[in-house]
Every structure is written in structure tokens, then in C-alpha cells.
Amino acid sequence: DQVEAMTLADQIVVMKDGRIEQVGAPMELYDRPASEFVAGFIGSPRMNLLPGRAIARDDVKTAGIRPEHLHIGAEGQWRAVAKVVETLGADTIAYMEAEDLGEITVRLPGHMRLKAGERLGLTPESANLHLFGHDGHRMEHVA
Template sequence: MTALKLENVNKSFGQVHVLKDINLTVEDGEFVVFVGPSGCGKSTLLRVIAGLEDASSGTISIGGDVVNSVPPAKRGIAMVFQSYALYPHLNVRDNMGLGLKQEGQPKAMIQEQVGKASRMLSLDDYLSRRPAELSGGQRQRVAIGRAIVRDPKLFLFDEPLSNLDAALRMNTRVEIAALHRSLSASMIYVTHDQIEAMTLADRIVVLRDGRIEQVGSPMELYNNPANRFVASFLGSPSMNFLDRSVPDVPGDQTLGIRPEHLSLAPDGRIRGEVTHVERLGGDTNLLVRSEQGEMLTVRLFGQDNTPVGATVGLDFDDAEAFFFDAAQNRLWPEAA
């Protein structure tokens, strides 16, 4: 079954056209991540799916039913926000079960659903605590549990980890991935963090300026970007770009090469000066200014003692390179 289908969805706020002809299908049980820079429309798109904003045009279907005119509470969705949105005077048990209570569900059913969600999220020891007595990660788990108990057709996550520190983000990311596997639920997740997108998604939807740039699995997009924007957005450190040309191909072109595909080579085709060294323990990043003035990042696996100020040669395997035309579309190798 199709969990979600968007057909020619547009959204405008007055004269500002925010979403532009969005077409997307999410299959049942799929984990899809919307990713893109601030202002690209990803959160607006999530709100349109949820019914918190009306689409200006187009069709939104959830579980095979058109829901354009259906209020949020009747769409069969559950949403987890960046802010935990927990009631401070209610304990964990009551926060998780409040939505079902408001729907008039039987007390036994509410207890069963809350118990199941709390076991899944390791919250059994915290059911009697209020939000003020919880850590940020525990509060976010409660917010996720509140969504789980409703057994929705579609889970919507709007940057749920933004308020957590780095260690908690990683731990909660692992928990969300495990939750998806255990529930086999359909999930849509919005983030500006490409690491979250790469590690969580079955498929990534890359957005820019209200349009979908490319859709595919994380490694499909990483290895086969359709254009320079997708190539630069996915990958940490970001792809390097140099003014170079494919022989016998006219027009302005840009060479793209990922940091891990550059290597130190005394007689390499690129020469430059090391301006900064990031020693990360297992990896070393060299920031190099080329003789043409281009700033490049070289990712070396393992520890490296190259000092700041050193003149180095760099090279790469031609098979690892990408070329983009003046319109930033992929020129070579041709998109698979």
C-alpha cells in the first residue's frame, strides 16, 4: 500500500511561492527523510502533509485516501516536533496517553498502548515523573511515545533532535532507527542535518527553493548526484569544486572531487599550501589552498603529521571525479 502520495502540490503565502509542484510517493513501511538548507520548504511541506497548512493546489493522499479537506486529527498521522510540547503538570504516563484519552478511548486500551510504547522506549522507570524531572533525551522519547500510542498510518518528525547535544542526538538517532525497524511504520523525517539523513533514511528527498532536486537512497545520492547542489549538500566534509574542464567538451565546467578521494602525491596534478590541519584521531583533514587559490579539503584515513605551511601535491583517480556544467547539472560521468 502507498503510505503517502503527493501530486503537483504547491503552497504560496501571498505572493511568495514556497512549494513548487511537489510530486512524491512514500511506500508503506518506508523511512523517508526531507533534507535541505534553511528556507528550502521542508518543514512547510511536512505541515501541509499534516494538515497544519492548506495546500494552495495539488492532491495529498494518505493510505490511499485524499485528505486535502480532512482536519489534522482525522488524517491518521502522528507528529513529533522539535519542541517536546509536553504538559508540565502531567506525568509521563498521562502525557503519553492524553491524545487517546481526548479521543474517548477505553482506559484499558490506553494503559495497554502506553505500556507497549514505554517498554519500546525504555521509559518504564519514568512513568510517574513529570517532564521537569527528565533529561532532554528522555523528554524527546516521551514525545515519540505519545505518537506511538496512537498507532498512526504515518509518523511525521519535524527536526526532533535539534535541541539535543551531540551525544544524545546520536543515541536518539539510533533509537529512532530501531523503532522504525520494530514498528515497520511509515515515517517522514525533516532535518537540515545531512548526517541524520544519511544514517536514517531508506530514501532521501533533497529540497532546494521549494523544489525537489533529487530522490534516492543515501548511497545513490552520494555516489550519483544529479547536480552540484546535491553533490555539495551530502557528504561531510563537503565535496571540493575546482575550475577544470573535460577535454573536447565546450563551455564552462567545474570538477567535483570528494575529500576522501584526494590523496597526497608528490607529483600530483594539484599543488598547494596546507593552511589548517584537523586531527580527529581516526582521521585527519587537511585544508589546502591550491596554486589557483581554491580551498580544498583532503580527508586522510588515520593519523597524519603534515604541518601547517607545508607545500603538498594532491591527486585523484579520474574515475572518482564528477564534472558539472555552467547550470550546475551533472555533465560527466553521465547520471546512471
């Protein structure tokens, strides 16, 4: 159980097909996933995994961004429409459909009112982008 592991464990071992993908403290895995698999596995809602073209990088297979590291506004790097909006109290989770990129999940403050059908811009926090190479493993940020 991921929630139990994140709250109780000092170290987590994430395995895929009988092989260790990453070993580390829960927040280490959350903040610096070693692979696309770990990035998509750890966290709820899960990390958005987008094609490298989303950030105009041919050397990047996948760009990851956590839902809480996206900002919405009238303008943005990616144009999207809200499909489903869940108001949960302290948080609002918006499931957006971005042009040419597919579904993107955004975590917003609970008081933020967003309606299904609204068109907005999404801007990722560049410092919180996770880059994964064509082998599926983490890349360091290179300009």
C-alpha cells in the same frame, strides 16, 4: 539534519528553492549527485567543487571531488599548501590552498602527519570525479 537523514532514511529528497533536486537512497545521492547543489549539500566534509579548468575541460563548469578521493604526495596534478590540519584520530582533515583553484579539503588516514605550511601535490582519483555542466547538472564522463 543531514547526518540523521543519511543514517536513518531509505530515501532522501533534496530540495532547493521549493524544487526537488534529487530523490534517492543516501549513498546514491553521495556517490552520484545529480547537481552541484546536491554534491555540495550531501557529505561531511563537503565535496570540493572546483572550476572545470582544474581538469582542463572547457565544457565542464565544475569538477567535484570528495575529500577522500584525493591523494597527496611530492608531485601531483595540483600544487597546494596546507593551511589547517585537524587530526581527529582515525582521520586527518587537511584544508589546503591550491594554486589558482582555492581551498581544497582532503581526508587522510589519521596516522598521516601533515603540518600547516607544507607544500604538496594533490591528485584526484579520476574515476571519482563528478562533472557538472554549465547548467549545474551532472554530466557523464566523456574523454
